[in-house]
Structure formats: structure tokens, C-alpha cells
Amino acid sequence: MILRKAKGIQIDCYKQMSKESPLHEHLNPQFVYIPLIQQTTALKRTVEVGDDILIGQVVALREGFGAMPIHASVSGKVSAIKKVWHCSGKMVDAIEIKNDLLQRMDDSIQPEADTTHFTREELIEKMKQAGLSGLGGAGFPTYVKYQTKLPIDVVIINAVECEPYLTCDYMLINAYPEKLLKGLHYFMRAANANRGVVTFKSYNTHVKEVLQPLLVNYPGIELKEIKDIYPAGWEKYVVQQVTGKTYEGLPAEAGVIVDNSATAMVYADVVEKNIPLISRVITITGEGVKNPRNYYVPFGTPVKELIQLSGGYTEGLDPAKAWYIAGGPMTGRAILIDDLIVSDTLGAVIVKPMPEDKTHPECLGCGKCADVCPVFLTPTEIKRAYETKDVELIKKLNAQKCMACGLCSYVCPSHIEITDFVGKAKDLLRKGA
Ligand code: SF4
Ligand code: SF4
Structure with a gap:
């Protein structure tokens, strides 16, 4: 595919809010x-109410495509099976574990004396058994990417973190820079690739400062600054910046595998300590919380607890009338309550006063949405095709290429949520209705 040069734009940045405070650990929620x-796959539960649970014990299985185990993040007892709000915007069943606060570990969590002997196959199997999935928002099972039969020249770590409020990747790299390089080193071995590249936004000079001195111990790994535009973290853009190549479907077609920086850091612990994917860093921020900051937490921690640890809501903000954005404002999802739980695909919760409805009913025909679209779509035409349920036209207009970056809504002077219409058109196309 010939990818025309995506322009991208500079958007307002609110990262400073949550960068001021150091990374906090909250390892023992009740x-x-x-x-x-x-992702969207239902899991099969392997434990019952009343079972004793250890950290790292398998509690559920993903079956079929991307099959892998899911592990407990705290030790204690299964106290209930309950419905909880998930960042997908749905209520889902969840295993409630009452934490005994003893941090008892499953026997499988053991340090490896020597990691040099692991074969490519063993390294990929470790990803699978650890339940490793992408922490950048997609939640895609990591081992599936590494099972490719295509030759891989380069593994790219995407630490671009484009979303304007998120700092979870930035804070984690600053706290544990060497872990990122170790994770990338193991990814390169799992891909049989000689080259590894860590990409980051040009203004994040601190990332360069902490990583550069360590590179001497990691041959084949280099750093690459990416322009400060949105959506520079888009996978296709990152691959093009590093390799000059484009692709249609998956980066492996261009000889590349891309992983998020937090995923690489978890993988270092998977290989060296056999710790499965059970925790992550999440940014709690926005004008609606008193002390925005980042938390390192076990999966399943209630977001409400983290808002309280952040000093609670700002004066005068009624939590029932606040707006909670799961993910970032560009690509995330607005959720009306704070009863969310932390999971692999939830990198941030942004709390804001409910915005005034400024939506102007009329499209002004200004064309700004088409001007900024990185994949050169015409969102207004797609919206019209959706409204008339013209599936053939939706297809012709390439709606399936939309990567939900949110730029068209961001620039629209009428505040039309045009991204949502393009998303609905894509759904219609998928259903073939
Ligand atoms: S959300 Fe989709 S249609 Fe809108 S600018 Fe991004 S890629 Fe284009
Ligand atoms: S940016 Fe908004 S007002 Fe302008 S053409 Fe697109 S939808 Fe219409």
C-alpha cells in the first residue's frame, strides 16, 4: 500500500497534570x-467461590483464537462472582477476590538463574503462559504476533503515548528504564530480529536521558524520536518513521513487530521471574480530581479507590455528574460512573465536569474533518452513507480504514461526534446489514 504522508496536527496537551507526582504503588486493595x-472474548472461569487463591494462580482461560490463561493479581479467597463495569463500557462478570494482604505467591513465580538458553519457541511460550497482552489499549495476545512465519527485521517499542492526558508509559519508563531495554532484548530474541527501536515523542527528552546511557549494554537497540503531532503513535506511522515501509494488514508484512513499552517491561519480569501479567500502571487525572497521578496496581483494583487516593473530587464536583473517560479523550470511551475496574486495556481514567452540550445540529461543510484524517477519509460522506444505511457506499468510502483516532471530532467546529458515526458505519459494514 502507498501510504500518503499523514499530516497529523498538534493538539492541546494536559500531561503535565499527572507528571508532577511520582509513581505511586497501591498493591493491596481490599x-x-x-x-x-x-478484548471481546468471554473467559472460562476455573475457580469457585470459597477457593483459596495465590498471586499468579490461573483463575480463568481464554479459549479459541489467542488462547491463554488469566492469573490472580492478589492472594486471598474468591468471595463472589459479580458484575462490574469494564472499560469496554459494558457490565461483565468478574471474579471477586478478598485480599488477605499476605501476598502469597504461586509456586510458578520463581526467578530464572539463567535466561540465555531460552529458545525462540520457549520465549514465545512464556508470553502465552503469562497471559501477556498489549497494554497500549488493544489487549491483543502478544504471542500471536510472534508466531508469525514472516521474517522479522526489527521490533519497535511504541512509547509515543499520543493521548494528551496519559503519562502511564512515560512514568513507568522513567522509573524502570533498564526493564524496558531488557523486555525489548527478549522480544528481539523471540522474533529472531537483530534490531530493536524505542520510539518516543520528541518533547519527552527525559526518556532519552534515562535510556541513552544504558544502550551500551544492549547491542542492536536504538532510540528514535517521533514528531510531536497527533496521531504519531499510530502503528502504521511509527513503522513508516522507523523503516520507511508501509503495509496493508499487519506490521509483520513490513518485517516488523510493534509492542507497547509497558508490555515490554512486563515481559522482562515474565522471562526473568516468571511473573505473569497481573498488574499495570494507570493514570488517574483530569480537572475533576484533586491530585492527578499514576498508580501501579494489581488488575481488578477499583478505580473509585484510586480517585480517593488522589484526594477525591475537586471542590464542587458532584461525582454523579462527572464525566469519566476510560482511556484518552481522543480514542477512549465516556462512562457515566466511577465504578470501573483496572484491566489490561485501561491505561487511564480522566475525570472532568460534564461538558456542556455544544453540539450544533448542522454540519457547516467546512471540510476540516477530511483535512485532518490521517487515512484520508471523508467522514461527512461516511456519516451520510451510514444514515441512509448504504453499505455499498460505506465500503466504497473505505470506512473500514478508520483507526478511531478521534481527530475528526476534535477539529469539528460544530462539535459533531463524527468519529462515532464513522465507527457505527464500520459496524454496519461488518454486519453487512
Ligand atoms: S477517527 Fe477515523 S475518520 Fe476520524 S480522523 Fe480518525 S481515522 Fe479519520
Ligand atoms: S468538521 Fe464538522 S462541520 Fe466541518 S465538515 Fe466535518 S462534520 Fe461538518
């Missing part, structure tokens, strides 16, 4: 809730 869903 209860965690392990959702019985991974």
Missing part, C-alpha cells in the same frame, strides 16, 4: 475484580 472478558 478486593480485586478479575473480569471474565479479554
Whole structure:
């Protein structure tokens, strides 16, 4: 595919809010809730109410495509199976574990004395058994990418973190820079690739400062600054910036595998300590919380607890009338309550006063949405085709290429949520209705 040069734009940045405070650990919530869903796949529960649970114990299985185990993030007892709000915007069943606060570990969590002997196959199997999935928002099972039969020249770590409020990747790299390079080193071995590249936005000079001195111990790994535009973290854009190549479907077609920086850091612990994917860093931020900051937490931690740890809501903000954005404002999802739980695909919760409805009923025909679209779509035409349920036209207009970056809504002077219409058109196309 010939990818015309995506322009991208500069958008307002609110990262400073949550960068001021150091990374906080909150390792012992009273209860965690392990959702019985991974991406959109329902999980099979393997434990019962009353079971004793250890950290790292398998509590559920993903079956079929991307099959892998899901592990407990705290030790204690299964106290209930409950419905909880998931960042997908749905209520889902979850395993409630009452934390005994003893941090008892499953026997499988053991340090490896030597990691040099692992074969490519063993390294990929480790990803699978650890339930490793992408922490950048997609939640895609990592091992599936590494099972490619295509030759891989380069593994790229995407630490671009484009969303304007998120700092979870940035804070984690600053706290544990060497872990990122170790994770990338193991990814390169799992891909048989000689080259590894960490990409980051040009203004994040601190990332360069902490990583550069360590590179001497990691041959084949280099750093690459990416322009400060949105959506520079888009996978296709990152691959093009690093390799000059484009692709139609998956980066492996261009000899590339791309992973998020937090995923690489978890993988270092998977290989060296056999710790499965059970925790992550989440940014709690926005004008609606007193002390925005980042938390390192076990999966299943209630977001409400993290808002309280952040000093609670700002004066005068009624939590029932606040707006909670799961993910970032560009690509995330607005959720009306704070009863969410932390999961692999939830990198941030942004709390804001409910915005005034400024939507102007009329499209002004200004064309700004088409001007900024990185994949050169015409969102207004797609919206019209959706409204008339013209599936053939939706297809012709290439709606399936939309990567939900949110730019068209961001620039619209009438505040039309045009991204949602394009998303609905894509759904219609998928259903073939
Ligand atoms: S959300 Fe989709 S249609 Fe809108 S600008 Fe991004 S890629 Fe284009
Ligand atoms: S940016 Fe908004 S007003 Fe302008 S053409 Fe697109 S939908 Fe219409």
C-alpha cells in the first residue's frame, strides 16, 4: 500500500497534570475484580467461590483464537462472582477476590538463574503462559504476533503515548528504564530480529536521558524520536518513521513487530521471574480530581479507590455528574460512573465536569474533518452513507480504514461526534446489514 504522508496536527496537551507526582504503588486493595472478558472474548472461569487463591494462580482461560490463561493479581479467597463495569463500557462478570494482604505467591513465580538458553519457541511460550497482552489499549495476545512465519527485521517499542492526558508509559519508563531495554532484548530474541527501536515523542527528552546511557549494554537497540503531532503513535506511522515501509494488514508484512513499552517491561519480569501479567500502571487525572497521578496496581483494583487516593473530587464536583473517560479523550470511551475496574486495556481514567452540550445540529461543510484524517477519509460522506444505511457506499468510502483516532471530532467546529458515526458505519459494514 502507498501510504500518503499523514499530516497529523498538534493538539492541546494536559500531561503535565499527572507528571508532577511520582509513581505511586497501591498493591493491596481490599478486593480485586478479575473480569471474565479479554478484548471481546468471554473467559472460562476455573475457580469457585470459597477457593483459596495465590498471586499468579490461573483463575480463568481464554479459549479459541489467542488462547491463554488469566492469573490472580492478589492472594486471598474468591468471595463472589459479580458484575462490574469494564472499560469496554459494558457490565461483565468478574471474579471477586478478598485480599488477605499476605501476598502469597504461586509456586510458578520463581526467578530464572539463567535466561540465555531460552529458545525462540520457549520465549514465545512464556508470553502465552503469562497471559501477556498489549497494554497500549488493544489487549491483543502478544504471542500471536510472534508466531508469525514472516521474517522479522526489527521490533519497535511504541512509547509515543499520543493521548494528551496519559503519562502511564512515560512514568513507568522513567522509573524502570533498564526493564524496558531488557523486555525489548527478549522480544528481539523471540522474533529472531537483530534490531530493536524505542520510539518516543520528541518533547519527552527525559526518556532519552534515562535510556541513552544504558544502550551500551544492549547491542542492536536504538532510540528514535517521533514528531510531536497527533496521531504519531499510530502503528502504521511509527513503522513508516522507523523503516520507511508501509503495509496493508499487519506490521509483520513490513518485517516488523510493534509492542507497547509497558508490555515490554512486563515481559522482562515474565522471562526473568516468571511473573505473569497481573498488574499495570494507570493514570488517574483530569480537572475533576484533586491530585492527578499514576498508580501501579494489581488488575481488578477499583478505580473509585484510586480517585480517593488522589484526594477525591475537586471542590464542587458532584461525582454523579462527572464525566469519566476510560482511556484518552481522543480514542477512549465516556462512562457515566466511577465504578470501573483496572484491566489490561485501561491505561487511564480522566475525570472532568460534564461538558456542556455544544453540539450544533448542522454540519457547516467546512471540510476540516477530511483535512485532518490521517487515512484520508471523508467522514461527512461516511456519516451520510451510514444514515441512509448504504453499505455499498460505506465500503466504497473505505470506512473500514478508520483507526478511531478521534481527530475528526476534535477539529469539528460544530462539535459533531463524527468519529462515532464513522465507527457505527464500520459496524454496519461488518454486519453487512
Ligand atoms: S477517527 Fe477515523 S475518520 Fe476520524 S480522523 Fe480518525 S481515522 Fe479519520
Ligand atoms: S468538521 Fe464538522 S462541520 Fe466541518 S465538515 Fe466535518 S462534520 Fe461538518
